[in-house]
Amino acid sequence: MDEMTFEQAISELEEIIRKLEDGRIPLEEAVKAFERGSELKKFCEAKLKEAQLKIEILSEEEGTN
Numbered sequence: 556m557d558e559m560t561f562e563q564a565i566s567e568l569e570e571i572i573r574k575l576e577d578g579r580i581p582l583e584e585a586v587k588a589f590e591r592g593s594e595l596k597k598f599c600e601a602k603l604k605e606a607q608l609k610i611e612i613l614s615e616e617e618g619t620n
Contacts, residue, residue, distance in 0.1 A: 556594065561602045568595040 556564075571592040574580055580588065 556598055559598070561599060564595045564598050564602070568592055568599065571595070 571588045574588055575585060575592075
C-alpha cells in the first residue's frame with residue numbers, strides 16, 4: 556500500500572463503500588471489504604496528517620521571513 560497514492564486509496568475506498576451499501580455481496584466478502592476499507596482509511600488519514608504537518612511547517616517558515 557506504500558506505493559499507492561492518496562487519490563488511488565480514496566477511489567478504492569469509495570468503490571468498497573458502494574459495494575457495501577449495495578448490500579448484494581456475500582457476508583464473507585463484505586467482511587473482507589470492510590477490513591480493506593479500514594486499512595485504506597488509516598492510510599488516507601496518515602497521508603492527510605502528513606500533508607497537514609508539511610503545511611504547518613511551511614506556514615511557520617513563511618511567517619519568520
